[in-house]
Structure formats: C-alpha cells, structure tokens
Amino acid sequence: MPSSSSSFRHRDIHRDILWLGAHKTGTTYLQDLLSHSATALAEAHRCYIDMQSFRSLYTRPLLYPSQSAPQKTTSPDATVPDAPLLGAKGTTAPLLVPPLARQENGQIDGQTDAQARTAQASYLLFDENILALVQDVVHRSGLYPEGAERALRMAGALNLEAPDIVLGIRGFAGYLPSLYCEVLKSMPFLPFEDFNTAPLTALSWYDVIDRLQAAFPRSRLRIYRAEDLRGREEALLAWIADLPVAQIGKDRRACPQSNARQSNARQSNARREGFSHAAVTALHQLYQQAGQVSPADLAACLQAHPRNASDSSPGRTAYSPWSARERRDLELVYALDLEAIATLERVEIWTPPSRKDRF
Numbered sequence: 001m002p003s004s005s006s007s008f009r010h011r012d013i014h015r016d017i018l019w020l021g022a023h024k025t026g027t028t029y030l031q032d033l034l035s036h037s038a039t040a041l042a043e044a045h046r047c048y049i050d051m052q053s054f055r056s057l058y059t060r061p062l063l064y065p066s067q068s069a070p071q072k073t074t075s076p077d078a079t080v081p082d083a084p085l086l087g088a089k090g091t092t093a094p095l096l097v098p099p100l101a102r103q104e105n106g107q108i109d110g111q112t113d114a115q116a117r118t119a120q121a122s123y124l125l126f127d128e129n130i131l132a133l134v135q136d137v138v139h140r141s142g143l144y145p146e147g148a149e150r151a152l153r154m155a156g157a158l159n160l161e162a163p164d165i166v167l168g169i170r171g172f173a174g175y176l177p178s179l180y181c182e183v184l185k186s187m188p189f190l191p192f193e194d195f196n197t198a199p200l201t202a203l204s205w206y207d208v209i210d211r212l213q214a215a216f217p218r219s220r221l222r223i224y225r226a227e228d229l230r231g232r233e234e235a236l237l238a239w240i241a242d243l244p245v246a247q248i249g250k251d252r253r254a255c256p257q258s259n260a261r262q263s264n265a266r267q268s269n270a271r272r273e274g275f276s277h278a279a280v281t282a283l284h285q286l287y288q289q290a291g292q293v294s295p296a297d298l299a300a301c302l303q304a305h306p307r308n309a310s311d312s313s314p315g316r317t318a319y320s321p322w323s324a325r326e327r328r329d330l331e332l333v334y335a336l337d338l339e340a341i342a343t344l345e346r347v348e349i350w351t352p353p354s355r356k357d358r359f
Contacts, residue, residue, distance in 0.1 A: 021128025025168030278315030
C-alpha cells in the first residue's frame with residue numbers, strides 16, 4: 001500500500017471514482033441526482049462533472065474521435081482536450097487543475113497552499129459510453145468486449161491511478177430488450193434477433209468484471225444490481241461517494257421548484273425503460289413488409305402504442321421477446337453469474353437498505 005506521502009490519487013479514503021455504467025442500469029437519474037448533490041460533493045472535495053460536459057470534453061474526443069468536432073489541444077501530441085475538470089455543473093466549487101497537470105506531490109509550482117488543497121480533491125467521473133456506445137455493447141463474444149481497454153485508456157489519459165471502478169449490472173431478461181430499445185432511438189431499425197448476437201453462453205457480467213480487474217489490478221470494483229436500485233438511488237450514491245444519505249440531492253430539495261423537477265425526472269426515467277411491446281411488435285411487422293422503418297414510422301408506432309408501466313394489459317408493458325423457457329434460462333444464467341461475481345477478490349457488491357430504512 002502506498003505511503004501517505006504518495007500522490008493523493010492513491011489514498012484509500014479518497015480515491016478517484018470511475019463510474020462505467022453500465023447502460024440501462026439507472027444511470028440517467030443517478031447522474032441527475034449527482035448534479036444536484038454539488039454542495040455535499042464540493043464540501044467532501046469530490047469533483048463531479050455533469051455527464052454531458054464530460055462526454056463532450058473527454059469521452060468523445062478520446063475514445064470516439066470520428067464522432068467529435070475538432071477541439072483545441074495543448075500540443076500536437078496531446079491526447080485530452082485543453083480544458084480543466086470542473087466542479088458539478090452550476091456550483092460554486094473552484095476549478096481543479098487539468099488532470100494531466102497533477103503532480104505526484106499533489107502540488108504544482110506557483111500554487112498557493114489553498115490551491116494545493118483544492119487540487120488534492122478526487123474526481124468522480126461517470127459516463128456509461130466509456131465502455132462502449134450503446135449499439136456496440138452486445139457482441140457475439142459477449143458484453144462490452146473492448147470495455148476494459150477503453151476504461152484503461154481513459155484512466156491513463158486522465159492520470160487516474162487505481163481508481164475505484166463502479167459498475168451497475170442487470171438481469172439479462174430485462175437488460176437486453178431495454179438496451180435494444182435504446183439503440184432504436186438513435187440507430188436505423190434492425191430486428192431484435194439481429195441485435196442480440198450474443199449466444200446464451202456468452203452472456204456474463206462476470207467476464208466484464210474479470211476483464212476490468214485485469215486492467216485495473218490495484219483498483220476496488222464496486223458493483224450494484226439495477227434490480228435493487230429503484231427508490232434507493234440516494235443510498236447507492238451515499239455508498240459510492242462516502243457521503244451521508246441526507247446530503248444526496250440536498251441542493252434540489254432546498255428548492256421547491258426542484259422538487260417538482262425531481263418528481264418529473266423519476267417519471268421520465270420510468271418511461272425511458274423502453275418501448276411498449278406492442279410498439280416494437282408493430283415495428284417488426286412494418287420492417288417485414290417494407291424492408292425498412294423510417295423515423296416517421298418509429299414516431300407513429302410509439303404514439304399509437306404508448307408504454308404504460310402501471311398498465312399490465314397486453315402490449316402496454318415493456319418490450320419482451322422471450323418465451324417462458326428463454327426467460328427462465330436467462331434468469332438462471334444471471335443467478336449463476338451473481339454467484340461467481342461474489343467469489344471475486346477486490347469486488348464489493350452493494351447491499352441495499354430495506355425500504356423502511358432508506359432515510
């Protein structure tokens with residue numbers, strides 16, 4: 001274990017946090033909640049960048065340059081945009097030094113003591129697109145086949161050494177259809193069977209975590225199950241950021257208008273789960289008849305067959321392409337996966353509080 005004189009990035013108490021998703025594990029609402037926990041994060045010397053800013057400044061230029069607009073860099077050899085990591089969006093947290101400028105002693109020439117203390121804050125970086133773009137998650141070899149390499153490249157470019165790695169996982173029976181519906185929002189239509197190219201034997205969160213462990217041999221991996229999350233988001237963030245639960249989302253609760261936005265965000269997040277079963281069925285039928293599905297066709301199907309999570313009538317619930325036997329097989333694979341993950345060293349699995357003990 002590094003001594004106390006080592007770089008602040010090695011400290012167990014305040015390691016940097018690299019949150020990698022996964023997609024469709026509550027990430028949108030969690031990111032919004034973090035942005036409204038700015039005061040508590042700043043007081044704890046944790047620097048969180050809102051996801052859209054981080055994605056535009058770092059993820060796209062570094063990992064997906066063909067999809068990024070040209071940006072100014074510090075030199076022809078620079079690998080990261082010439083922009084500092086900022087405090088949470090809309091906060092008064094002071095700017096931190098650019099990641100490539102952080103020195104092993106935690107201080108840069110010319111800094112005041114106060115600036116040096118600020119520079120010793122840790123980063124909480126959260127973007128599910130680090131592991132892969134949503135359309136590239138599923139491969140015949142498994143999930144996120146290049147994810148560990150991408151995460152390691154990001155950590156190296158930002159000078160993160162042995163960060164805590166956070167990953168959300170989800171049962172495959174719900175995860176794959178939800179991921180598929182997310183792809184339909186931004187990509188040309190393709191049938192589910194063409195999207196779901198991974199055989200049953202290749203579906204494994206254990207493999208994803210094992211590759212991340214190999215890429216980050218000195219990091220702690222912190223895992224949560226999306227099934228445990230709903231209604232306990234604050235408790236999860238408190239566990240990840242090492243903050244009191246009451247401090248999570250405090251900035252939003254202090255503003256009555258924000259309380260209304262929080263309720264709307266929860267409802268919006270529920271709607272983001274995916275298209276209705278009837279809508280996706282209609283899209284498949286249209287594709288079989290016409291050979292293509294236009295954006296207008298997509299919008300029309302969604303309007304004609306809205307999803308309603310509280311309505312259990314046929315077709316109104318989330319898309320599910322499985323037979324009863326396929327669902328049982330997927331649930332068994334996930335259960336065995338969880339048992340295997342629990343045996344790994346350097347892995348912590350979040351135990352959610354009971355509903356009555358949330359606050």
